[in-house]
Structures are given as C-alpha cells and as structure tokens.
Amino acid sequence: MAFEIFTFSFMHRAIISGIAIAILCSVVGLFLVLRRYSLFGDAIAHSSFGGIALGLMAGIYPLWTAYGVSIISALIMTRIKDRFNISGDASIAVLLSSGIALGLVIIGLSGGFTLDIFSFLFGSILLVSVNDTILILSLTGIILIVILLLYRQLLYSTFNEEQAKVSGIPVEKINYLIVFMAGITVVTSIQLVGVLLISALFVIPNVTAIMYGKGFKQTVIISMSFSIFSVVAGILVSYIFDITPAGTIVLIAIGIFGCTIGIKSAGLLSRHN
Amino acid sequence: MLKVVEIDHLTIEYPDVKAIDDVSFTVNQGDFLGIIGPNGAGKSTLFASMLNLNTKYNGTIKFFGTDIRKSKNYLKEIGYVPQKPIFEKNFPATVNDVVKMGLQKESDENKVDEILQQLWIHELSERRIGELSGGQQQRVFIAKALVNNPKVLILDEPVTGIDQQSIDLFYSILKELNSKQNITIIWSSHDLDAVNKLANHVACLNRTLFFHGESDDFFENDELVKQYSEASMQEHMHHH
Ligand SMILES: Nc1ncnc2c1ncn2[C@@H]1O[C@H](COP(=O)(O)OP(=O)(O)O)[C@@H](O)[C@H]1O
Ligand SMILES: [Mg+2]
Numbered sequence: 001m002a003f004e005i006f007t008f009s010f011m012h013r014a015i016i017s018g019i020a021i022a023i024l025c026s027v028v029g030l031f032l033v034l035r036r037y038s039l040f041g042d043a044i045a046h047s048s049f050g051g052i053a054l055g056l057m058a059g060i061y062p063l064w065t066a067y068g069v070s071i072i073s074a075l076i077m078t079r080i081k082d083r084f085n086i087s088g089d090a091s092i093a094v095l096l097s098s099g100i101a102l103g104l105v106i107i108g109l110s111g112g113f114t115l116d117i118f119s120f121l122f123g124s125i126l127l128v129s130v131n132d133t134i135l136i137l138s139l140t141g142i143i144l145i146v147i148l149l150l151y152r153q154l155l156y157s158t159f160n161e162e163q164a165k166v167s168g169i170p171v172e173k174i175n176y177l178i179v180f181m182a183g184i185t186v187v188t189s190i191q192l193v194g195v196l197l198i199s200a201l202f203v204i205p206n207v208t209a210i211m212y213g214k215g216f217k218q219t220v221i222i223s224m225s226f227s228i229f230s231v232v233a234g235i236l237v238s239y240i241f242d243i244t245p246a247g248t249i250v251l252i253a254i255g256i257f258g259c260t261i262g263i264k265s266a267g268l269l270s271r272h273n
Numbered sequence: 274m275l276k277v278v279e280i281d282h283l284t285i286e287y288p289d290v291k292a293i294d295d296v297s298f299t300v301n302q303g304d305f306l307g308i309i310g311p312n313g314a315g316k317s318t319l320f321a322s323m324l325n326l327n328t329k330y331n332g333t334i335k336f337f338g339t340d341i342r343k344s345k346n347y348l349k350e351i352g353y354v355p356q357k358p359i360f361e362k363n364f365p366a367t368v369n370d371v372v373k374m375g376l377q378k379e380s381d382e383n384k385v386d387e388i389l390q391q392l393w394i395h396e397l398s399e400r401r402i403g404e405l406s407g408g409q410q411q412r413v414f415i416a417k418a419l420v421n422n423p424k425v426l427i428l429d430e431p432v433t434g435i436d437q438q439s440i441d442l443f444y445s446i447l448k449e450l451n452s453k454q455n456i457t458i459i460w461s462s463h464d465l466d467a468v469n470k471l472a473n474h475v476a477c478l479n480r481t482l483f484f485h486g487e488s489d490d491f492f493e494n495d496e497l498v499k500q501y502s503e504a505s506m507q508e509h510m511h512h513h
Contacts, residue, residue, distance in 0.1 A: 034361060156374040160360050163417075166324045167375060168348040213401060215367035 005239055013133045014125045014235050020140040021189045022201070022227035026209075027147060027220060028185045029202030031178050033210075034158050036088065040074075040179075041202040043092040044186040045195045047073045047099030051187075052120050052195075053106040062120065063187065071183035073099065078179050082172075123194035123246040125235060132191060139188050143181050154178070155216060192231070193246040200250040201227065208257045211264055226256050275302040276338065277425055277457045278323070283332035285318055292318040293330070296482045300459060300474070302424075305451045307472030307488065308461040309501065314479045316461040317356055320429050324353055336425075349377065352418030356429040358410065362403045368413050369398040375417035388416045392446060408439025415446070426450065428460045432467075444471055465502070477501055 005011050025041075032040050051069030055062030073095060081091040107117065119127070128136070147154060157164040157171045165171050186198050193201060209223035234249030278300040285293040292315040300306050310316050321327040323334055325341055325348065333340055336347035352375075366374075372385050389395040392412045397405060402413060411431060418426060428447075432440045448471055450456045462468055468475060468488065475491040477484040484497055491497055 034364060036361075152374060152376070155366070155370070159364060159366060159371070159374060160358065162326060163353065163355065163358070164374075165326060166348060166351070166353045167377075168345060210363055210365050213404075214365060215399065215401075216365050216370045219365035 005236065010126055010128075011235075011239070013128050013130065015232055017128050017133050017136045018125060018192055018231040018235055019228050020136050021192045022205075022231040023224050024140045024143060024185050025189055025198075025201035026205045026223040026227040028143065028178075028181050030206045030209075030220060030223060031154060031158050032182060033203055033206045035178075037092075038203045039089070039092045039096075039199060040182060041186050042199040043077075043095040043099075044070045044074050044183050045190065045198040046096040047102075048187050048190060049120070049195050050099040050102030050106070052117070052190075053103040056117070057106050057110045063190075066120075066187045066190065067184065069102075070099070070187055071180060074179050074183045075176060078176060119194075120190060121194050121196055122244060123190065123192050123197070125192045125245050126239070128191055136188055136191075139184055143184065146177075146181065150174070150177070193249060197246050197250050200253060201231075204250070204253040204257050205230070208253075208260050211260050226253065230256065276300070277302050277304070277336065278459070279333075279335040279338075280323075281333045281335075283319070283322065283330060283334065285315070285322055285327070285330045287318075291480065293322075294481045295332075296478070297332075298476055298482060298485045300457060302457055303451070303455050304474050305447075305458045305472045306460065306474040306476060307468035308459065308476045308478055309463060309465065309468055310461070310478035311463060316478060317429055319478065320353075320427060320461070323427065324348070324351070349421070350424040352415075352421065352423035352426045354411070354414050354418050354426070354428045354431050356431075356433065358414050360402065364401075364403060366402055367399050368394060368402060368405070368416075371402050371413055372416045372420055375420045377421050381420070384420055384422075388420050392416050392419075393442065406436075406439075408435045408443070411435055411439065411443065412446075415443075419450070423456065425457045425459065428458070430461050430463070432462070432464070440467075447471060465498070 029041065032038060048066040048070040051066035052062040054060075054069060055065030058065070077091050077095045080086065081088070086094075153164070153169050153174050154177075156167065157169055157174045161171050189198055189201060205223040205227040208226055209219045212219070212222055214222065230249050230253040234252050235245050237243075237252075238245040238248040276299055280299070281297050283293055283296045284291070296319070308316055308319070318327070322330045323341075325345060328342075333342075335341065337350070339347065341347060368389070369385065372388065373382075376382075376385065386395065389398055392415060394409060394412050394416060397409060397413075402410060405413065415428075415431075432443060435443070444467060447458060447460070451458050460472070469492050472488050475484065475486065475488040476482060477491070477497070484491055
C-alpha cells in the first residue's frame with residue numbers, strides 16, 4: 001500500500017525539510033508580496049544559478065557558493081536601486097538576468113555538467129541528506145526568531161515606510177534585513193522546488209491567504225497552512241504517481257488559490273464577519 | 274513656558290522651487306497651532322523637515338531645546354498623522370494591528386483598547402483598515418499616533434476628503450486632547466473657520482511666514498483675514 005512510504009527515512013527527511021521550507025517561504029514571502037516585490041525571490045533564485053555553477057566549477061559545495069553569490073548580489077542590487085533611484089521591477093530584471101548569464105558562461109567554460117544543474121533547476125527534495133535537513137531546520141529557526149523579535153519593525157515599515165521612519169524605526173536597515181532573509185530563504189528552498197519555481201512558494205500561498213480578509217497574524221497562519229499542505233501533499237502525490245515533486249507542489253498551491261477565488265466570487269467569503 | 278518647537282531661519286529648496294523661505298517661529302507647550310496656507314504653500318514640506326523625513330534644509334529646528342540634527346530621540350514624543358496615509362488597499366492588517374504598530378512598548382496593550390474607545394472605533398477593531406471609510410481611517414491613524422502618549426501631535430491637513438460628520442467628531446476629539454491632556458497640537462489646514470474655532474495660535478504660511486501669533490490677533494485683524502482669503506481664493510480658482 002501507499003502507506004509504506006511513511007516508513008522510508010528519505011521520506012521523513014523530505015517531509016520535515018519540506019514543512020520547514022513551506023513555513024519559511026510563506027512568512028518571508030508575505031513581506032515581499034506586500035512590498036510589491038513578489039518577483040524578488042525569483043531574481044535571487046536566478047542569481048543563485050550563477051552561484052551554483054561557480055561552485056560546481058570550483059569544486060566547492062554549490063549551495064555555499066549559491067548562498068554567497070545570491071545574498072551578496074541581492075544586497076548590492078538593493079543598494080544600487082536606492083542610490084540611483086532604479087525602480088523595483090527593473091532592478092529585479094537586472095539581478096535575474098545577470099545570474100543566469102553568469103551561470104551560462106561558467107557552464108560553457110567548464111564544458112557542461114548538466115546533470116547536477118538539472119536538480120538545482122527543478123529541486124530534489126527526495127535526495128536531501130541528514131546534514132541538509134539539519135541546515136534547513138536551523139536556518140528556518142533562526143529566521144523565524146529574528147522575525148518574531150523584529151515583528152513590529154518589519155510589519156510597520158512594510159505597511160508605510162514614511163510613518164515607520166517618523167516612529168523612529170530604522171527603515172533602511174530593516175529593508176536590507178528583509179533582502180538578506182529572502183536570500184537565505186530562497187537558496188535554502190532551492191532543494192525543494194528548484195530555481196525555476198521558487199517564487200511560487202513565496203507568492204501563491206500569500207496572495208491566497210490575503211483574500212480571506214483577516215488580520216496580519218491570522219493571514220500568516222492561513223498562508224503557512226496552505227503552504228505546508230501543498231508541500232506535504234505534493235511530495236506524497238508525486239512519489240505515488242512518480243511525477244516531479246516541484247511541479248506537483250506548485251500545482252496544488254495554485255489549486256487552493258483557484259478554489260479560494262471560486263469561493264470568493266460565489267460570495268461565500270463575506271467582506272467582514 | 275516650556276518651548277516645544279523652535280524653528281529658526283528655516284529655508285528649504287527643491288530643484289526648481291524654494292518651498293520654505295526664511296521661516297522662524299516657536300511653539301510652546303499646550304499650544305494649539307493652526308498653520309494655514311493655500312495648496313503649495315509649503316506646509317507638508319515644513320512638516321517633513323520637522324519630522325526628520327527631509328534633512329536637506331538650512332537653518333535650525335529644535336524640539337524640546339535640542340537640535341534635531343543632533344538627536345532623534347524627540348521622535349518618540351511625537352504623534353504624526355500624514356496628509357494622506359498611503360498603504361496597499363488589501364493590506365492584511367486590522368484596525369487593531371495598525372494601532373499596535375505605533376506602540377513602542379508591547380506592555381502597553383491596554384492602551385490600545387483605551388484609545389480605540391476614545392476615538393469611537395473600538396467596534397471596528399477587527400476590521401481591515403482598507404475596508405473603512407476615509408473618516409474612519411483617519412481616526413485609526415490618529416489612534417496610532419496617540420497610542421504612545423505623545424507630547425506633540427502633528428497633523429497635516431487631516432480632514433481632506435472626509436465627510437462633515439466625521440470632521441465634527443474629529444475636531445471635538447482634537448479640542449479635548451489639547452485642553453484635557455495638554456497635548457501640544459500643530460495642525461495644517463486651509464479651513465479658516467475651523468482654525469478660528471479650535472486653534473489658539475495661528476501661523477500663515479505661503480513660502481514665507483506672513484503672520485504668526487495668537488489666533489484672536491489674526492481673526493480680529495480684518496485686513497489680514499481678507500489678505501489671506503484673497504490669496505487662497507486665487508489659488509482656488511487657479512486650481513479649477
Ligand atoms: N518632493 C518634492 N520635490 C520637488 N518639489 C516639491 C516636492 N514636494 C513639494 N514640492 C513643491 O514644493 C512646494 C510646496 O509643496 P507642499 O509642501 O506640498 O505644499 P502644501 O503642503 O502646503 O500644499 C510646491 O510648489 C510643490 O510643488
Ligand atoms: Mg500638503
């Protein structure tokens with residue numbers, strides 16, 4: 001029976017890491033979505049492609065170079081954007097294409113290592129090791145603690161930068177912190193859904209949860225629940241039917257989004273209750 | 274008398290306009306100052322420099338005797354209500370969430386309920402901010418500004434686009450905050466009647482400050498009132 005899959009230890013690791021990543025992406029993603037920065041996750045993910053290629057070429061564990069390259073380039077891009085008044089969407093385009101370009105050139109120079117690259121593009125959640133799982137859990141824990149400690153500052157500066165500034169919140173530092181956390185989250189999540197589908201986990205559960213008309217904390221909880229459900233169901237379903245987990249996870253999330261839209265247009269979600 | 278704000282030879286230039294030209298005035302504790310001036314007079318520009326949002330100015334601004342270039346601590350004592358609060362329409366924050374953003378110490382949660390009651394919005398506390406009417410939103414932002422017990426409340430044309438009933442409620446709340454809680458209020462408006470009724474000090478701003486003093490001295494001086502009304506009338510016609 002299908003229940004035997006719960007006895008495999010690789011499945012335990014996949015589900016535990018999957019849940020951690022689901023939680024992480026929905027919380028960090030909510031701040032990005034509300035800042036109209038939805039595609040920023042995508043940009044970081046693409047720049048990590050350059051980092052991964054660099055690691056493979058240099059013989060360093062590619063995730064480490066991916067963390068380095070994507071976080072540093074995201075912070076630099078944010079600085080350039082602020083200094084020279086470049087719009088958010090344009091800076092995303094620059095970041096996104098430069099990472100891919102770097103990756104392609106490096107791959108070309110080293111004569112190709114397509115197999116490894118493939119797992120980074122589309123994720124390989126069933127292959128996460130014990131060490132990967134520990135890393136994923138620790139990073140998730142650290143980021144959640146930071147978010148809890150700075151909850152008011154993060155929420156307020158996302159709601160209205162100018163008013164947050166007047167209330168004495170160091171808005172610029174908070175912005176960099178969000179970029180930094182997004183960088184860590186994206187690279188950590190690459191193992192689950194790969195470079196190409198990252199922004200789905202950042203965005204879809206959050207735009208869905210926002211439609212339920214609740215306050216901030218409840219919206220976070222709704223988003224996390226959808227995210228966790230999509231990831232766990234996606235891993236199980238894809239294993240049973242032997243299809244790609246990343247695609248399945250994202251399609252389930254989109255399914256929940258579609259149902260929510262359906263419920264909403266049928267008028268079942270009242271504006272307030 | 275304790276000086277809350279001292280502005281000395283303040284000049285603010287944008288690339289193609291001198292928005293504030295050599296303005297000096299003082300606000301004492303307990304004052305209810307109405308700053309009147311037509312559109313484009315520089316009211317918002319003046320506030321932005323007082324709130325440390327715009328640091329490109331010449332002259333000095335002191336709060337509680339300290340130059341704001343030297344210390345930003347004064348910001349803790351200020352509640353600010355912007356001209357038009359901008360936020361995402363579907364931002365997932367309730368009235369309660371928004372007011373709590375203003376709270377410096379988590380421990381003061383009772384204060385939130387108290388303020389919501391005082392401003393007649395406690396029944397809205399679980400509603401999303403984007404669902405409310407302009408007048409209700411305005412009261413939420415005032416609640417957020419008041420939740421830290423500020424010594425000074427700064428309001429930038431707070432009743433633009435708000436229905437008359439909300440405006441009357443809003444004015445009575447301001448009056449009470451000033452007279453009962455001794456909060457110093459600095460408030461910009463182009464409604465002369467309202468300023469006449471509420472404020473005890475008036476500043477007339479139109480790039481330069483052409484009157485500053487007790488509001489009785491302004492409103493009893495027909496020449497000044499006429500001069501102001503004509504200036505804002507022209508402005509008004511200019512805009513339509
Ligand atoms: N950020 C800005 N950059 C350039 N010019 C500005 C800016 N903000 C305001 N101004 C100009 O400064 C003048 C004063 O504007 P403002 O302070 O908004 O007046 P008010 O609030 O009294 O209507 C206007 O001429 C306006 O066009
Ligand atoms: Mg203005």
